[in-house]
Structure formats: structure tokens, C-alpha cells
Amino acid sequence: MVLASMVLLGLSGTVAATLYIQVRARLVLAQAGSAYVAKTLCSGVLMAEMDDAQLWAAELSRARGLVNARFIPDRGEVVTDALWGLVSARATRQSNLGCSLYHQDMPPVSLPEQPRPVSSDQPSPSMPWRLDPASPDAPPGAPDVQELQEVLDEAFREPDPQNPRRTRAVVVVHNGWVVAERYAPGVSPATPLIGWSVTKALTHALVGIAVKEELLQLDKPVQVPEWTLPEDPRRAITLDQLLRMSSGLAFTEVYGDFETDVVKMLLHSEDAAAYAAGKPLEAEPGRLWHYSSGDSNLISRGLRLALSDDAAYWRFPYEHLFQPLGMHSAVVETDPSGTFVGSSLAYATARDWARFGLLYLHDGVWGDRRLLPHGWVKQAITPTPGSEGNYGAHWWLNQGGRFPDLPRDTFYARGFSGQLMMIVPSRNVVIVRLGQTPGKGFNPNTFARRVLKAL
Incomplete structure (x- = not known):
């Protein structure tokens, strides 16, 4: 009888330990995922003006269905939650700069706006175009245009869905x-x-x-x-x-x-x-x-x-x-x-x-x-x-x-x-x-x- 009780206690301990490990792993994933999603959406959408759907399809694909997110435009914030609201995170836009994560015990230090000159680059100049002000007045010798085109085609091609390039x-x-x-x-x-x-x-x-x-x-x-x-x-x-x-x-x-x-x-x-x-x-x-x-x-x-x-x-x-x-x-x-x-x-x-x-x-x-x-x-x-x-x-x-x-x-x-x-x-x-x-x-x-x- 004592031996049986010891075996049961051992099994119970094993089950409890396994359950603890699983719950803890889920919690760690939720905490990291919530913070990562909040920060990525804040920087990617509110600062870089990318489409949030593009971010969810790529860097946030593993968090889809696990982490919820909402934008608060008037405050320049993204708020996320996971595990039925037990875990949450927030990222906030820093004036005309990037974003910072927000911790409950320490809201981010607010950054002052910085002068940000607008780039004078042309949206789609014809190739080649001069980037370096100290470069020669004439462009370099003509490259192998077909080879270069094929290199770029390959860089943006997606031949293997299991190993996406996402250039x-x-x-x-x-x-x-x-x-x-x-x-x-x-x-x-x-x-x-x-x-x-x-x-x-x-x-x-x-x-x-x-x-x-x-x-x-x-x-x-x-x-x-x-x-x-x-x-x-x-x-x-x-x-x-x-x-x-x-x-x-x-x-x-x-x-x-x-x-x-x-x-x-x-x-x-x-x-x-x-x-x-x-x-x-x-x-x-x-x-x-x-x-x-x-x-x-x-x-x-x-x-x-x-x-x-x-x-x-x-x-x-x-x-x-x-x-x-x-x-x-x-x-x-x-x-x-x-x-x-x-x-x-x-x-x-x-x-x-x-x-x-x-x-x-x-x-x-x-x-x-x-x-x-x-x-x-x-x-x-x-x-x-x-x-x-x-x-x-x-x-x-x-x-x-x-x-x-x-x-x-x-x-x-x-x-x-x-x-x-x-x-x-x-x-x-x-x-x-x-x-x-x-x-x-x-x-x-x-x-x-x-x-x-x-x-």
C-alpha cells in the first residue's frame, strides 16, 4: 500500500511537472509574442507606414491567432493581448521618430521631436543614377543587364514555400x-x-x-x-x-x-x-x-x-x-x-x-x-x-x-x-x-x- 501511494505520488508529480512546463512555455510565448507584435506593428505601421496585413503575413505569422492587436491612432499606440487577456503589451510612437515598448512599471521616456529633412531622391529614377556625390560624373561601364535582371528576379522569387525569401x-x-x-x-x-x-x-x-x-x-x-x-x-x-x-x-x-x-x-x-x-x-x-x-x-x-x-x-x-x-x-x-x-x-x-x-x-x-x-x-x-x-x-x-x-x-x-x-x-x-x-x-x-x- 505504501509502495502504491509512492508510485501515485510520483506519477502525480510527473504530471504536475509536465503541466507546469507546458503552461510556463505557453506563458513565455504569450509574453514575448505580445511585446513583439506591439512593437512590430507600431514601428511598421505607425512609423514606416507599411500595411499591417503584410506584417501579419510575414514576421508576425507565428503570432496570428495567438495575439490580438488594436491601434489607438490618437495616442500613437498599439495594444496587444494574449491568453484571454492575461498577458498584454503596448508600444507607443515617439513623436516623429520610431516606437518604444511600454512597461507598466516604467512608461517610456518621451523623446522630443527631431528635425527630419525630406529626402530629395526621385521615386523611380532611370538606371543608373548617381547616389554618391563624390562619384565620377559618368556612370560605370554597362553591366550585364540580363544577368543582373535575373539576379534580382531570383532574389524576389519564392521557389520553396517552406523556406520563404520575402525579399x-x-x-x-x-x-x-x-x-x-x-x-x-x-x-x-x-x-x-x-x-x-x-x-x-x-x-x-x-x-x-x-x-x-x-x-x-x-x-x-x-x-x-x-x-x-x-x-x-x-x-x-x-x-x-x-x-x-x-x-x-x-x-x-x-x-x-x-x-x-x-x-x-x-x-x-x-x-x-x-x-x-x-x-x-x-x-x-x-x-x-x-x-x-x-x-x-x-x-x-x-x-x-x-x-x-x-x-x-x-x-x-x-x-x-x-x-x-x-x-x-x-x-x-x-x-x-x-x-x-x-x-x-x-x-x-x-x-x-x-x-x-x-x-x-x-x-x-x-x-x-x-x-x-x-x-x-x-x-x-x-x-x-x-x-x-x-x-x-x-x-x-x-x-x-x-x-x-x-x-x-x-x-x-x-x-x-x-x-x-x-x-x-x-x-x-x-x-x-x-x-x-x-x-x-x-x-x-x-x-x-x-x-x-x-x-
Whole structure:
């Protein structure tokens, strides 16, 4: 009898444990899904003016039927709920900028409106057309038009429903001239599209400007208020180590699991940098390369603290980078605390991402104006020890041959769901591809190889 009771108790415990795991997984999914849907719809519809049906069909397809959403236009908000209203989330528009998630314990810091010049780009100019003000007066030699046309056709084709490509925009620049450009239905040359981790390249540029203005120093730590104890070894982490993802901080950069650090930081944290600052060391700073969006957000808040003036901080990317470069569509969104999410949340048109790529192709010079300090692009493309030639400083490198069919001097920024901004100095080419590719439907090596062949 005692043995039977023990068996029953064991079975009951197993059932209870299984039920707990299932309920908890459902709750975690609902929390992450509600926040992601609210933020995506706010930025995509209220800021980028995309059709919400297009977003539901692509990046929000997994949440359809699980998460409900409604727009509150007069307040510039999107409110979502799941699990019969037990879980909810809200995102709000930030004046004429992007959107921020809203946490019940901490409404987002309200950002002031920024001057946003209107782009003078023509909607559909004939090819080729001049993008770089310092480019030759004459366009480059005629590309293989048929091959280039076939490359674009293939980029937008959907041959496998199980592995959708969902390419939204492609811009190819050769010798400063746009020689190929195409957009998906519902997307135009004026549509700002998210870069996800391509944002890290923007953060690298902003840091370079701050270094030029002596606000930050590469070989010194950035301010991290959470690391105040003298014996805290994290206080030794330098700005250069954060840029190179060799901080040594333990951080899980996995997107398929809703309980990893990157998901918690982007969707559930009121202060992304504070979340990253709470992570322990897994290695001595400078000894281990480990890709981490947490490092990027520590840098972003470090710039904010170095400026010690929030109004100046919120103006900084617009005054020092976007306006001089002509990236008039560009927006970097903030977390609820008001810090730019420098790891992930920048939007710009494909043309403006191409402008940014040209800045790095030309060693930080745009037209006749140097925006980045001398040597800053070299710092970006100098390999980080331990990365096997695949990573520099907030930029990916091809020195390790990750893309075997492309020149080894190629460097690039890439983001979640297939975002790509590629610079090929030996060919004087910048390639931008933006989309919403959930799996392996898009092959950047094959795509870029065929583009270069056509040129």
C-alpha cells in the first residue's frame, strides 16, 4: 500500500511537472509574442507606414491567432493581448521618430521631436543614377543587364514555400551609381525598413564620431553604473573590447528560444544596457570572442552618459551622422529608459542604408566632408582575435572566407531575418538586401557572387 501511494505520488508529480512546463512555455510565448507584435506593428505601421496585413503575413505569422492587436491612432499606440487577456503589451510612437515598448512599471521616456529633412531622391529614377556625390560624373561601364535582371528576379522569387525569401528591397551601388534597385509589393524607395543587427554598424559610426570629439576613448571603459565595486573585474572592460564582442560577459544570442538573453533584453527589459550589465563574466575581458547584442547596448548607454545631456544624446545620430550623410529616413529607436537600442532597432530606406555603406567604402568620408576619424574604418575591419577572421569591430569580415565566392576584402553588416549591407572595396561596390527571411531561403554568398559577376 505504501509502495502504491509512492508510485501515485510520483506519477502525480510527473504530471504536475509536465503541466507546469507546458503552461510556463505557453506563458513565455504569450509574453514575448505580445511585446513583439506591439512593437512590430507600431514601428511598421505607425512609423514606416507599411500595411499591417503584410506584417501579419510575414514576421508576425507565428503570432496570428495567438495575439490580438488594436491601434489607438490618437495616442500613437498599439495594444496587444494574449491568453484571454492575461498577458498584454503596448508600444507607443515617439513623436516623429520610431516606437518604444511600454512597461507598466516604467512608461517610456518621451523623446522630443527631431528635425527630419525630406529626402530629395526621385521615386523611380532611370538606371543608373548617381547616389554618391563624390562619384565620377559618368556612370560605370554597362553591366550585364540580363544577368543582373535575373539576379534580382531570383532574389524576389519564392521557389520553396517552406523556406520563404520575402525579399523586400535590393539596392546595388557600383562606383557610386545605383545600377540595380527593386522593391517588393507594399514597399517603396521611401519605406524605412528595419536593419536589426545592421544597427550595430551605425553604433560603430556613432562611437567613432564620439571618439573624434573626445567623448569616448577606445582603450578606456565606458560608464557602467552597475559596476561600482572596486573589486568588480567587469570594470576593466574597454570600449574596444565591447566593440569587438570580446568583453567576456556571458550573454546568449539565440532567437529561437524566447528565454534567451537577447529576447529578454529586447522585449522585456526597461533598460537594455542595465540588463546586459547584470551578466557575469564567462571569460577574462579580451580573451574570448563571443557575439553579443548586450555589448552594443552597453556602448549606447555609455555614449549617453558621456554626453550627460539627454537632449544632446537624442540629437546626436541625426546631427552628426544622418543629416550630413543624407540619411533622412533613418531612425534609431530607444528602450523605455530612453537609450538607443544600438544593437538592433534602426530603420532606414534601402537607399539610405546604401549611403551608409558608401561612407565606410570611402573610409568615413562623404562628399568632401570627413564624418569619421582617420583610421576608424580600419579599426572596424581589423580582425578580432578568436573570430577566425570573421569579425572586426561591430562589422563582419570575409577575411576568414565565410563567403567563399566573394573577395576576401569584403566586409558587411548583417541582421536577423536576412538583412545585409555588404561592402566590396576591391570592386567599389555596395550591396543592400532587406527582407524577412525566417530560415535559409536566402543565400547571401550566391546572391552577392552573381551581382559581382553581372558588374
